[in-house]
Amino acid sequence: MSRHNRQGRGVDQRGYHYDISYQPDWLDRIRVTRRLASGRQSTKTLFRNPARTPQAQAGDLIRTTIESAEQDLHVEVALRVEPD
DSSP states (O other), X not given: OOOXXXXXXXXXXXXXXXXXXXXXXXXXXXXXXXXXXXXXXXXXXXXXXXXXXXXXXXXXXXXXXXXXGGGTEEEEEEEEOOOO
8 A cells, every 4th residue: 555645855956945745655866957058967866765665565646746936846747557
């Protein structure tokens, strides 16, 4: 049986704050990549799940939400897992 979503927070390279809602048995980490003026990329781990290993099955529906009020950003990813 899947567990309820957890809440996390993170800060990117530019100091923007993010609120993250995630399923603890599915999500490992969230990274933010920005393209720099020089053309290079800067990647930062925004959030890493403190539960390093799953404690239960992920469940049939997996939802992860990433929000940043400062950037007017709201992204939600929903995955439906079909049983074997």
